[in-house]
Amino acid sequence: MGIDEILSNLNEQQKQAVMATEGYIRVIAGAGSGKTRALTARYAYLVEELGVSPANILCITFTNKAAREMKIRLRRLLGDGIDTSFVSTLHSFCTRVLREDIGRLFYPESFVVLDNTDQKSILEEVYEELGIKMDTATFEFMIDQIRYEKNLGEYMKYMAVPGNDIGTAEPKDLRQKVIFRYMQKQKKYFGLDFFDLINFTIYLFKTHEDILQKWQRRLHYVMVDEFQDITMKEFKLIRTLTDLNQNFFVVGDPDQNIYEWRGSKMEVLLEFEDNVRKYFTGELQSYFTEHEIPELKADFKTIFLNENYRSTPEIIAASNDLIAKNRNRIEKDLHTQNGSGAEVEHYHGKNDNDEIGYIVGKIKNHVENGGRYSDMAVLYRSAYVSRFIEQGFLKHNIPYTVYGGVGFYERREIKDVLSYLRLVEYGDDLSFKRVVNVPRRKMGKNKLAFITAQAQADNATLYETLKKHIDNPVFSGTGAKKFVNTIERMKEFAETAQVSELLQKLLIETGYEQYIRESGEMDRLDNVSELARSIVTLETEYGELLTLSAFLQDVSLHRDIDEEDSKDCVRIMTAHIAKGLEFHTVVIAGLSEKIFPSARALEERREDALEEERRLCYVAMTRAKRQLYMTESEGFGFRGYMKTPSRFLFDIGSEHITRIGHISDEIMEEHSRQIVIQRTSAARVLPVGTIVKHKVFGEGVIEEVDENTKTYMIRFLVGTKPIRFEYQGLSQVF
Numbered sequence: 001m002g003i004d005e006i007l008s009n010l011n012e013q014q015k016q017a018v019m020a021t022e023g024y025i026r027v028i029a030g031a032g033s034g035k036t037r038a039l040t041a042r043y044a045y046l047v048e049e050l051g052v053s054p055a056n057i058l059c060i061t062f063t064n065k066a067a068r069e070m071k072i073r074l075r076r077l078l079g080d081g082i083d084t085s086f087v088s089t090l091h092s093f094c095t096r097v098l099r100e101d102i103g104r105l106f107y108p109e110s111f112v113v114l115d116n117t118d119q120k121s122i123l124e125e126v127y128e129e130l131g132i133k134m135d136t137a138t139f140e141f142m143i144d145q146i147r148y149e150k151n152l153g154e155y156m157k158y159m160a161v162p163g164n165d166i167g168t169a170e171p172k173d174l175r176q177k178v179i180f181r182y183m184q185k186q187k188k189y190f191g192l193d194f195f196d197l198i199n200f201t202i203y204l205f206k207t208h209e210d211i212l213q214k215w216q217r218r219l220h221y222v223m224v225d226e227f228q229d230i231t232m233k234e235f236k237l238i239r240t241l242t243d244l245n246q247n248f249f250v251v252g253d254p255d256q257n258i259y260e261w262r263g264s265k266m267e268v269l270l271e272f273e274d275n276v277r278k279y280f281t282g283e284l285q286s287y288f289t290e291h292e293i294p295e296l297k298a299d300f301k302t303i304f305l306n307e308n309y310r311s312t313p314e315i316i317a318a319s320n321d322l323i324a325k326n327r328n329r330i331e332k333d334l335h336t337q338n339g340s341g342a343e344v345e346h347y348h349g350k351n352d353n354d355e356i357g358y359i360v361g362k363i364k365n366h367v368e369n370g371g372r373y374s375d376m377a378v379l380y381r382s383a384y385v386s387r388f389i390e391q392g393f394l395k396h397n398i399p400y401t402v403y404g405g406v407g408f409y410e411r412r413e414i415k416d417v418l419s420y421l422r423l424v425e426y427g428d429d430l431s432f433k434r435v436v437n438v439p440r441r442k443m444g445k446n447k448l449a450f451i452t453a454q455a456q457a458d459n460a461t462l463y464e465t466l467k468k469h470i471d472n473p474v475f476s477g478t479g480a481k482k483f484v485n486t487i488e489r490m491k492e493f494a495e496t497a498q499v500s501e502l503l504q505k506l507l508i509e510t511g512y513e514q515y516i517r518e519s520g521e522m523d524r525l526d527n528v529s530e531l532a533r534s535i536v537t538l539e540t541e542y543g544e545l546l547t548l549s550a551f552l553q554d555v556s557l558h559r560d561i562d563e564e565d566s567k568d569c570v571r572i573m574t575a576h577i578a579k580g581l582e583f584h585t586v587v588i589a590g591l592s593e594k595i596f597p598s599a600r601a602l603e604e605r606r607e608d609a610l611e612e613e614r615r616l617c618y619v620a621m622t623r624a625k626r627q628l629y630m631t632e633s634e635g636f637g638f639r640g641y642m643k644t645p646s647r648f649l650f651d652i653g654s655e656h657i658t659r660i661g662h663i664s665d666e667i668m669e670e671h672s673r674q675i676v677i678q679r680t681s682a683a684r685v686l687p688v689g690t691i692v693k694h695k696v697f698g699e700g701v702i703e704e705v706d707e708n709t710k711t712y713m714i715r716f717l718v719g720t721k722p723i724r725f726e727y728q729g730l731s732q733v734f
Helices: 003-007 012-019 035-048 064-078 090-105 116-130 139-152 174-189 194-207 209-218 232-241 272-280 313-323 352-368 383-395 412-425 429-435 445-458 462-468 480-494 499-509 512-519 522-542 548-559 599-621 647-651 665-682
Strands: 024-029 057-061 087-089 221-224 248-252 300-305 345-349 376-380 400-402 570-574 583-588 624-633 658-660 691-694 698-706 711-716 719-724 730-732
Touching: 003 012, 003 035, 012 035, 012 300, 024 035, 024 272, 035 057, 035 064, 035 221, 035 248, 057 064, 057 090, 064 087, 087 090, 090 194, 090 209, 090 232, 116 139, 116 174, 139 174, 139 194, 139 512, 194 209, 194 232, 209 232, 221 232, 232 272, 272 300, 313 599, 313 624, 313 647, 345 352, 352 376, 352 383, 352 583, 352 624, 376 383, 383 400, 383 522, 383 570, 412 429, 412 480, 412 499, 412 512, 412 522, 412 548, 429 462, 445 462, 462 480, 480 499, 499 512, 499 522, 499 548, 512 522, 583 599, 599 624, 599 647, 691 711
Parallel strands: 024 248, 024 300, 057 087, 057 221, 221 248, 345 624, 345 658, 376 570, 376 583, 400 570, 583 624
Antiparallel strands: 691 698, 691 730, 698 711, 711 719
């Protein structure tokens, strides 16, 4: 393949990016500007035109999916024989480094990469050995704590040095005891989780300069996609690989940074040149400070990809107007030569039914005019918003699939709650097995084996068997009796209560609501709250008393629908999952204040969160190629607040959006009031001396406030802990 073919169909800015092969190159690539095309062409240019071996080119992508797609494109350009093994995610690259040389850290090359399920299995062993109940330290919370500990990096001197057992350190509290025991087992199993892959690679390079130099000599060209989503640790690691040859090419868009809550640092892209120069002058701390810092010889260059190939001018204008309200960004003139299309529409409905009716009408109109369901995508901020969309689509026979996730009724917490309700109504074995130990009641495998054997002998259900044998000594010390008593009370309550009342009582008395709160996964609590709200709506619409049996039957019909339909179906997904995708028509649903932007995000991370939420909305809008609809409706959120239109809808000038539906003065007054309250709350940082309560550590006193790191130092009975301002499990004691 010649240079003409590689450069064909590229605009001038893309060609600049492809042919700028030497030095530190930063490409600011707007949404839909063909960055993947340019990145792939640059790789092909290096191989075909410059004769560089693929074994000397590292191309880091953000996801495995992006890596697979780029490999497919490269094989089309360069042939099937091309070695694309260095087109990978950073975690995959680190795994390759470690497979070659982890023996120097006294680990076998056949080490195990631990996933989330493996981590929970190890923790389960630790909890059992230490006699810890699930309601004291949940898996999710402890995995977060392990991540936090590992991010400090100190644990590596125990994990990678023979005889230097982490168990010899004196744990300060129960939390640290669990973490130490977890790491002991991890070391015994030779297992590395995703955090370890990066930390072990950094430690390997830091302690074995010959290995670092081997990789620096090997990698003559390093390219990184989605650079706006990289963390500072990842940046330092990747940059170190470029120190020898100093050919570092990064592509990103500050306006599409939506992962700051995961630790990504947009400033790495915004201040790319400064960060690189500071390293060479010694101003920026490195993980490899004991190595001699080389001389900076390469030049810097920034290239803008501003031409959008995806969307209509109307969609681009509305998106530009929205994102211009952010301050922390790089100005760029995103434009398109695509033909004009329909105006962007903002629909305001009086309730959920109005909103879903509008969405369904747009879908049916599209299909009746020769379009396909698969042309359409419905995006939303949080997973729980999908409930009213899914119910509306089922009611109106719109085929759909939940992309990148599971349907509302298939989510773990919804299945748990429905299983509790089914157990109250039917006492069936499937529901019993699902919830008898959720939350944990010390009803493990041996107890269940006993119940199963007795049930077979008595020809009875598992629940009836447990109830019959509840005083058997085998159940002493467990929560079995309390469980049975709770279910019996719920059965009696269900005879006269509304389903919504039953659910609220059941969530509290079974301990399930507290179990979710202590897990730290507040999205799960949102989903359960949305289920409760939907039940209230159904009770209102039902026209007669909605019995528990009738409700469960209604849900079963929703869940039992055959989803093995054709690929021609509407995709519904969160805005985060939609990143990198594109659709003919996009509907952004549930655009209400406190939902999008997320009230929780604003409470936790203040102004930074507002800008990130606006970027997320921008990402959602720029997924649309030809038509974009933005919808919201009146009513009340599951926490009882009045729903009002998102501020993002008013960030877009009326010249760029058509508004449908009357918004009353009362709604607009409430909208303004909510924003003022959120701004006041966002500005509040608790002072030194404040007494607070932590959901795990209990009460404590704030001893220091660090505005730079946004961290409190809080003295608890278990010791002094650094707690982030945005941490949700902290409340003021009045």
